[in-house]
Amino acid sequence: PGLRLYGVIGLASGALPASGAEEEDDTVAGTTRVPFRDVAAVVAPAPYAAEPLAVGALDAHRAVVDALFAAHPVIPAPPGTVFRTREALVEWLELHYFTLVEALNFVEGRVVARVTASAHEEADLDARVEV
Numbered sequence: 001p002g003l004r005l006y007g008v009i010g011l012a013s014g015a016l017p018a019s020g021a022e023e024e025d026d027t028v029a030g031t032t033r034v035p036f037r038d039v040a041a042v043v044a045p046a047p048y049a050a051e052p053l054a055v056g057a058l059d060a061h062r063a064v065v066d067a068l069f070a071a072h073p074v075i076p077a078p079p080g081t082v083f084r085t086r087e088a089l090v091e092w093l094e095l096h097y098f099t100l101v102e103a104l105n106f107v108e109g110r111v112v113a114r115v116t117a118s119a120h121e122e123a124d125l126d127a128r129v130e131v
């Protein structure tokens with residue numbers, strides 16, 4: 001099986017053992033962290049195959065990213081991103097390390113606003129606006 005990437009988080013020094021082994025992430029059940037220096041990819045086992053995003057998979061992906069965001073700055077991965085092996089993921093982390101660190105520094109301490117667009121026509125759109 002491959003590794004489904006949910007996002008990349010920053011690690012405080014000493015957050016993981018020096019061995020660099022995968023470790024379960026306490027914030028999201030069923031995920032593990034694959035560390036590289038002071039960042040870690042948050043992943044879960046998944047089949048390595050090109051398949052359309054299943055119904056509910058987007059909601060599950062968002063739930064994991066939301067749980068991560070509650071505890072860490074996170075750079076979310078596009079839903080459905082799967083790496084063939086742990087070694088391929090570590091190579092990707094190494095290749096993009098400085099960009100990921102800069103992105104994590106940028107998002108740290110920032111807040112996000114969400115806008116939801118719907119295909120349903122509503123007679124009174126002003127009633128649905130939340131501030």
